[in-house]
Amino acid sequence: MTARAAGPARTARTTLELSWRLLRCGGARNLLGSLLTLAAVAVSTGLLLFALGANHAFAERAAADAWRHPAAPGDGASGTPAAVQALSTDYVRGDPVTVVDLGALSADPPVPPGMPRFPEPGELWASPALAERLADLPAGQLADRFPEPAGTLGDDALVSPGELVAVVGRDAAAPVLTAPRSDTTGLETTAAPTRIDAFNTGTSSWMSVYRVLAGVASALMVAPLLVFGGAAARLTVARRDGRLAALRLVGATPAQVVAITTAEAVLTAAAGAVLGAVLYAAAVPALTHITIQGGGWFAGHLWPGPPGVAAVLAAVPLLVGAGAVAGLRRVVVSPLGVARRETPPALRAVRILAPLAVLVAFGAVSGGLLGMRYAGFAVLLVLMTLAFLTINYAGPWVVSVIGGCMVALARGPSRLLAGRRLRDDPRSVWRTVAGVALTGFVAGFLALLNPGTIEDGASDRLRIGVPDGRDPAAIAARAERRLGGIEAAVSTGDGDGPRGGAKVVTITVPGGAAAVDRARTALHGLVPGRVATTPADDGTGGRNLLGDLRTGALTVLAVSFLIGTTSAGITGASAVLDRRRTYAMLRLAGTPLEVLDRARRQETVVPLAVMGGGSLLAGLFFASPFATGVGAGGALTLAGFVVLGFGGILGASALSRPLLRAVTTDPAPRPD
Helix, strand or coil, X not given: CHHHHHHHHHHHHHHHHHHHHXXXXXXXXXXXXXXXXXXXHHHHHXXXXXXXXXXXXXXXXXXXXXXCCCCCHHHCCCCCCCEEEEEEEEEECCEEEEEEEEEECCCCCCCCCCCCCCCCCCCEEECHHHHHHHHHXXXXXXXXXXXCEEEECCHHHCCCCCCCEEEEEECCCCHHHCCCCCCCCCCCCCEEEEEECCCCCCCCXXXXXXXXXXXXXXXXXHHHHHHHHHHHHCCCHHHHHHHHHHHHHCCCCHHHHHHHXXXXXXXXXXXXXXXXXXXXXXXXXXXXXCCECCECCXXXXXXCCHHHHHHHHHHHHHHHHHHHHHCCHHHHHCHHHHHCCCCCCCCCHHHHHHHHHHHHHHHHHHHHCHHHCHHHHHHHHHHHHHHHHHHHHHHHHHHHHHHHHHHHHCCCHHHHHHHXXXXXXXXXXXXXXXXXXXHHHHHHHHHCECCCCCCCCCCCEEEEECCCCCCHHHHHHHHHHHCCCCCCEEEEEECCHHHCCCEEEEEEXXXXXXXXXXXXXXXXXXXXXXXXXXXXXXXXXXXXXXXXXXXXXXXXXXXXXHHHHHHHHHHHHHHHXXXXXHHHHHHHCCCCHHHHHHHHHHHHHHHHHHHHHHHHHHHHHHHHHXXXXXXXXXXHXXXXXXXHHHHHHHHHHHHCHHHHHHHHHCCCCCCC
């Protein structure tokens, strides 16, 4: 048993030793190839953690927001009501202040998140940012609206670090916990007094919108990452295949070749994955400053957690190893053909049917996606991912066709060389341009999701809704008495906008934000459960949403271009290493370096123009059911893709020019 067990162990040890020797002793250019793979895996891992971290952060934010939206026992909670809860939104300097009023109905009410106990009547628990405002501003502009602070809310009660939140303890019979109130903004910023037995844990509908948008953004980022990760597994493939073919010809078995390839790829990818995780951890402090929903992020929310990080660190090396093994078919079946550098069989035209089938499927279901709610969202994500993968699958065939056209129409040596290159190895060329070309899909999708702007309303005109059965004139008279000493004009009338059809008392306050906040404070509690707000305040949620959509679109585009340009740079340098023997032969034959460099540019720019344009049109098609208009923002997105896409490819080509010069300086062929 000992001898039988020692056999596989010895084989595994021999394989690892041989893989390590090939990595360590393969020369400077082999080491450079391994470093390119490591860099590609590190970038992919870091961006994958960012995509996962973004979804984790939105889930944590939704959980932190849930408790402030009361749910009656019949709406999901159960048991005997132990407290009464109400929600309102006040403002200071134009920033929203979330106010949660709580009153106990029993001796053992539920403890709110972020607090050690249930608040006593007359207590204020403020978030750190609100406590700072209370200390900085004059009491007549903010502090006089609340009781004396009794404590500070913990992070569990907050959606973002800078959020302004106040939890006020009340007597359960206080008017503010018995008077009706309604949400006039549609953004769930107000909730009527509700008897609860526990704090709500369900996601509010407004947070669900953000989580859906985060899912779409993740799909737009993760799919190109999978393509980039697959390309990382095939970097310097020609050099590696040649070496493995030589091992096969001297007697190595297919299993030994697969084992050596797996060990080499997994070792390199594991190091790259760890480096990517370290880079993402270093970037988290900067990412916390990305403003969504009016605030930044807690660093812990952006970290996917130990299980998520462990899953990524385990999955990335395995996927890279699987990708490397999947490309060994020619080495295993025909090592002599690989060693003689025979041209692989031509790709089949059936590949183009895959993306066409996805487009047809999307066209068939796109009309009903909006009405399918979450099921429609799932269908959209699946079809978008399939679109990315099938465009990547058909890309090499399209590149091969482009190469044939360039050879037929060539009028100079550089175009002829570029065309022959595209025909002979379309997969390698596609790996160079795939990242930027697929970014065209993202740019096209986001170009049509270009919401307009919400004009700022008046910020000096406070309005208070008048409850049914109350006399507006009497409330206006009380308001004038409270505003004694503050210059203001009080009137009554019908509300407009979200307050349409309701009676309101309007107070016009000249003198700027400080004077308006003094008036807000003086009017606080004038009508229990009603807060004086300006038209500018009522538009805050809508403006935040539009700003968040733009921030999200720019973030996704930035990540996509980072993937594309990094992929182009790394795979371009890898291609120079793979083809160094061909370049050496061409230089020995008298081909100028400028011709070789011009051919390299043409073999990337022409496929990028065709496939990038096709991906962009596909993205426009996928966004068409949700289109809100192109506008200036959409036109800038499309123009930015064209400029940055071609600029990134040309820049990546320029970066690998010194490497091209180095491998052709001494054109004499060298053994591997």
